[in-house]
Amino acid sequence: MAEKVDHEERRRQIAEALLRIADTEGLQSASMRAVATEAGVSLRLVQYYFTTKQGLLLDALARLGAQLQARMERWIGEARAPREVVTAVLSCILPTDAESRRITRTYAAYYALVLSDPEVLEKQAAQPPVVLEGFLVKQLRAAQEAGGIAPERDVEMAAAGLLAMVNGLGSSVLGGQRTGEQALAVLSHHLDELFRP
Amino acid sequence: MAEKVDHEERRRQIAEALLRIADTEGLQSASMRAVATEAGVSLRLVQYYFTTKQGLLLDALARLGAQLQARMERWIGEARAPREVVTAVLSCILPTDAESRRITRTYAAYYALVLSDPEVLEKQAAQPPVVLEGFLVKQLRAAQEAGGIAPERDVEMAAAGLLAMVNGLGSSVLGGQRTGEQALAVLSHHLDELFRP
DNA sequence: ATTCGCATGGTACAGATGTATCACATGCAT
DNA sequence: ATGCATGTGATACATCTGTACCATGCGAAT
Structure with a gap:
C-alpha cells in the first residue's frame, strides 16, 4: 500500500x-x-x-496567493496599453465571476486570522498589496507620460485610492450590498475619471 | 446576594x-x-x-454599530457645509485614533463571521453601509447644487467609490501597509479631486 | 532474504467549548 | 412568616479539536 x-x-x-x-x-x-x-x-x-495546522493554513494561503496572481497574469494577457493593464488588474480582483468570488471569499476568511496573528502571517500575506500598488504606480506613470492622464495628477495617490476602492468594493459585493456588475461599474467610472486629458 | x-x-x-x-x-x-x-x-x-453565544455575539455587534454611529455624529458635530460633513463622516471611519482603530479592528473581527453566517447576521449588519451611502449621496448632491462639485459629476458613483475606498484604506491600515495618517492623506487627496469647479 | 524507510490507518489523550443542571441565597408580595 | 421569582455559584456533560503514538503494508537496497 x-x-x-x-x-x-x-x-x-x-x-x-x-x-x-x-x-x-x-x-x-x-x-x-x-x-x-x-x-x-x-x-x-x-x-x-x-x-501542524498552522503549516497547513500557511501553505494553503500561499497557494491562494499564487492562484490570484495566476488569474491576474491571465487577465492581463494581451493587454498592452497601460490603461488596459490597469483595468485588467483591478477588475480581475472584483468578485464578478465564480473564480474571483471564490478567491475573494477565501481571502476574506483569512482576513480575521491574519489580523489576530500578526507575527507569523504578516510577512507572508502583506507583500502582494504593496507590490501590486507599486506595479500600478508604474503603469499609471507610463500612461501619464503618454498623455493619457493629466500631468498634474498624483499617480501614487490615484493608485493607492484605486486599490483600496477595489478592495472595499469587493467587500460590499461579498456583503451582498452590491452585485459584481455594479461594483465593476463603479470601478469603470473612476477609471474614466482618471484617464483623461 | x-x-x-x-x-x-x-x-x-x-x-x-x-x-x-x-x-x-x-x-x-x-x-x-x-x-x-x-x-x-x-x-x-x-x-x-x-x-446563547449567538445572542451575545449579535448584541455586541449591535452595540458596536451604535458606538460607530455615535462617533460619526460626534465627528459631524458642528460641521455645516456638505464638504465638511462628508469629510467628517469618511475620515472618522479611518483607523487614525485609538477609538476608530478599536472599532475598525472589531468590525474586522466580525467580518468573517458575518460572511459565513449570512442568514442571521446579514439583516442586522448590512444596513449601515447602505444607509450611509445614501446619506453621502445627499450631501454630495447638495454640494453639487451649491457649485462645489462640477455638474457633470455622477455623485452616486462618487459616493460609492469614496465609501469603498475608505473601507479599503482601513483594511490596509489594519494590515500594516499604511499608517492612519497616510490613509487620511489619500482620502483628502481624492476629496480635493472631487470638490472642485 | 533481511532490513530499512516511506506511506497510511487507527486510536488515544488532554484540553477547550457551549450548554444544561442542581443548588442556594436574597428580596418582595402575600 | 411563607412562598415565589430573581440573581448567582459550582459543576457536569457531551462534543470537538489539535496532536501524539502505535501498528502495518510495501518497495527498495543490502
Whole structure:
C-alpha cells in the first residue's frame, strides 16, 4: 500500500480542500478532520503532509496567493496599453465571476486570522498589496507620460485610492450590498475619471 | 446576594468584554469563559444575561454599530457645509485614533463571521453601509447644487467609490501597509479631486 | 532474504467549548 | 412568616479539536 506517491500533488489536494471549506463555510469550520474528509483522506494523512495546522493554513494561503496572481497574469494577457493593464488588474480582483468570488471569499476568511496573528502571517500575506500598488504606480506613470492622464495628477495617490476602492468594493459585493456588475461599474467610472486629458 | 440589579448595565459590561476580546485577540478567542473572565463575572452570568453565544455575539455587534454611529455624529458635530460633513463622516471611519482603530479592528473581527453566517447576521449588519451611502449621496448632491462639485459629476458613483475606498484604506491600515495618517492623506487627496469647479 | 524507510490507518489523550443542571441565597408580595 | 421569582455559584456533560503514538503494508537496497 505504499507506492511512491507525489508529495506535492497530495499536498495540493489537501490544501485545496482547506481552501474550499474556507470559501464555503469559513475558516472556523476548517478543522483538521473536516479538511481530511473534504479531501477524501484520513486525518493521519493531513498530519503527515502538514505536520501542524498552522503549516497547513500557511501553505494553503500561499497557494491562494499564487492562484490570484495566476488569474491576474491571465487577465492581463494581451493587454498592452497601460490603461488596459490597469483595468485588467483591478477588475480581475472584483468578485464578478465564480473564480474571483471564490478567491475573494477565501481571502476574506483569512482576513480575521491574519489580523489576530500578526507575527507569523504578516510577512507572508502583506507583500502582494504593496507590490501590486507599486506595479500600478508604474503603469499609471507610463500612461501619464503618454498623455493619457493629466500631468498634474498624483499617480501614487490615484493608485493607492484605486486599490483600496477595489478592495472595499469587493467587500460590499461579498456583503451582498452590491452585485459584481455594479461594483465593476463603479470601478469603470473612476477609471474614466482618471484617464483623461 | 440577589439585589435587584440593572440588567442593561450588566449586559453592557459583558458585551463590551466580548468586544474588547474581539479587538485584541479576535473573535476566535472569545469563548464564553474568556468573556466571563474579561468581564469579571462567572460563566453562569454570561449564560444568564445572554442565553446563547449567538445572542451575545449579535448584541455586541449591535452595540458596536451604535458606538460607530455615535462617533460619526460626534465627528459631524458642528460641521455645516456638505464638504465638511462628508469629510467628517469618511475620515472618522479611518483607523487614525485609538477609538476608530478599536472599532475598525472589531468590525474586522466580525467580518468573517458575518460572511459565513449570512442568514442571521446579514439583516442586522448590512444596513449601515447602505444607509450611509445614501446619506453621502445627499450631501454630495447638495454640494453639487451649491457649485462645489462640477455638474457633470455622477455623485452616486462618487459616493460609492469614496465609501469603498475608505473601507479599503482601513483594511490596509489594519494590515500594516499604511499608517492612519497616510490613509487620511489619500482620502483628502481624492476629496480635493472631487470638490472642485 | 533481511532490513530499512516511506506511506497510511487507527486510536488515544488532554484540553477547550457551549450548554444544561442542581443548588442556594436574597428580596418582595402575600 | 411563607412562598415565589430573581440573581448567582459550582459543576457536569457531551462534543470537538489539535496532536501524539502505535501498528502495518510495501518497495527498495543490502
